[in-house]
Amino acid sequence: MPKVLRLHEFTGPDGLRIDDITKPDPKGNEVRFNVEAFALNYGDFELMENGYVFSIDLPSRMGDEASGIVDAIGPEVTQFKIGDRVSSMPWMNEGYGVNGEFAIVPETFLAKYPENLTAAEGCSIWVTYLTAYYALVEISKIKKDDFILITAASSSAGLAAMDVAHLLGATAIGTTRTSENKQFLIDAGVDHVIVTSKEDISERVQDISKGKGARVIYDPIGGPLVMKYAGAMGQNCDIYLYGGMDPRPTVIPEMEMIRKAAVARPYSVYNHIYDKEQRERGVKYIYEALESGKIKPRVDRTYPLEDFRKAFDYQLKGKGRKGKIIILP
Ligand SMILES: NC(=O)c1ccc[n+]([C@@H]2O[C@H](COP(=O)([O-])OP(=O)(O)OC[C@H]3O[C@@H](n4cnc5c(N)ncnc54)[C@H](OP(=O)(O)O)[C@@H]3O)[C@@H](O)[C@H]2O)c1
Incomplete structure (x- = not known):
């Protein structure tokens, strides 16, 4: 059997x-x-x-x-x-x-x-690429020259988000907790790596983006980290809280979000995959990118x-x- x-x-x-x-x-x-x-x-x-x-x-x-x-x-x-x-x-x-x-x-x-x-x-x-697709392509409509902050960038979900950000011409800034995964992230193609145990996320993102800030923050961690990247938000920033890897309560930087006209959304691929048209659009987009060898x-x-x-x-x-x-x- x-x-x-x-x-x-x-x-x-x-x-x-x-x-x-x-x-x-x-x-x-x-x-x-x-x-x-x-x-x-x-x-x-x-x-x-x-x-x-x-x-x-x-x-x-x-x-x-x-x-x-x-x-x-x-x-x-x-x-x-x-x-x-x-x-x-x-x-x-x-x-x-x-x-x-x-x-x-x-x-x-x-x-x-x-x-x-x-x-x-x-x-x-499908889990990683479709999750990144609906957020970056369909909802936030990421454009060339946008900066995307990807926390837990060494996760499979984070790496896929980096690939989709690159398909759209955006710059991927990835975080990792320790230096151990830093070289891997550089080799994988993350444009800028921030080691959160050593560096200030908000300052680094503002430096890298020359004050523009992140158009999207793609975050499976949540918890107290959200306040640490509050200063990384650019105008109209979309924060995707899609994992809850840190079990501690997530506190939203309300005032800073109002100043930046930012939106924080608990987010899941499940909210999109059950709709036939959305599913078919996502599968087509990712299939074509894989077939062309642009992502792997x-x-x-x-x-x-x-x-x-x-x-x-x-x-x-x-x-x-x-x-x-x-x-x-
Ligand atoms: N909502 C959705 O639709 C959706 C879809 C896909 C995935 N997800 C979520 O995305 C998250 C990642 O999934 P995955 O399968 O891609 O994970 P994974 O490949 O197992 O990635 C784990 C990485 O995340 C980082 N990490 C682990 N625990 C952490 C913590 N407590 N705080 C901060 N960073 C931590 C580590 O990176 P460093 O050691 O480099 O920091 C680790 O290498 C999960 O929470 C999963 O449920 C959600």
């Missing part, structure tokens, strides 16, 4: 087990595929501790992002056929989950990915399925990370 990762208790990765389950036939608009690779996301930890934007009934399969080859389709499927090379998008689990040797996903949340990508790269696209997902390490605990440990440690952590089941 095929092996899948299932969560049995909300105790983080300790609650995960490899289970042998029978492969169900896909129903309705469901597509079944043999998984070649699946990607870990920081959000998995939040969900595994029942502290995410949605919850799940246990035991539950986990994970949003997998790539593989279609081996069966439900009777209402219109966009995919057996043999297609596909990868899954972020959605609110809803009893699905793709971490394992096979996955079943409604066709709505499945896309083909460009031939020039490996399976490991193919499962490292960064894969750090791969692990076999039986080493899933090592993979989650490495994902959580963060330091020295160089992109996505992938499991090859």
Whole structure:
């Protein structure tokens, strides 16, 4: 029987087990595929501790992002056929989950990915790039010469935001907590790196931008950090609070935001991916950028399925990370 990762208790990765389950036939608009690779996301930890934007009934399969080859389709499927090379998008689990040797996903949340990508790269696209796409392209309409402040820039989400900022001709300023990831960020293409344990974020952004300030602050951390970058805001700054990696309460710099006509928005790709037109626009934009080679997902390490605990440990440690952590089941 095929092996899948299932969560049995909300105790983080300790609650995960490899289970042998029978492969169900896909129903309705469901597509079944043999998984070649699946990607870990920081959000998995939040969900595994029942502290995410949605919850799940246990035991539950986990994970949003997998790539593989279609081996069966439900009777209402219109966009995919057996043999297609596909990868899954972020959605609110809803009893699905793709971490394992096979996955079943409604066709709505499945896309083909460009031939020039490996399976490991193919499962490292939609969560990070679509999240950056709606914020930077559709909502903030970033332009050439804008400055984007990306906190936790070494995260997969941060690196994807840098890529999208560059597609738009903007300058990416990335933060990291310590010097350990600084060289990696420079090598990855971040235009300016700020080490938050040593440098004043607001002063550095104002220096780099020659007083213009950031048009967007793309921040998965939140908490007290927000007050530290308050002085980095440019006119009409959009602050995207999209992660809450710092569990402490987020305090908004209200007066400074009024002066700058700034907006702070709790933000998620889930708010956009359920709308068919938005989803299709995002997938087309990112697909074309990948196909042309202008952007490419960064894969750090791969692990076999039986080493899933090592993979989650490495994902959580963060330091020295160089992109996505992938499991090859
Ligand atoms: N809202 C959405 O739609 C959406 C979509 C995608 C991701 N996200 C969120 O984005 C965040 C990043 O996800 P990811 O999968 O890209 O993460 P990841 O690749 O695991 O990135 C982790 C990096 O973040 C930094 N970091 C970790 N803990 C931190 C903390 N407490 N304070 C400050 N920095 C910290 C570290 O960088 P340094 O050591 O270099 O500082 C670490 O390398 C998560 O909160 C996730 O839920 C949200």
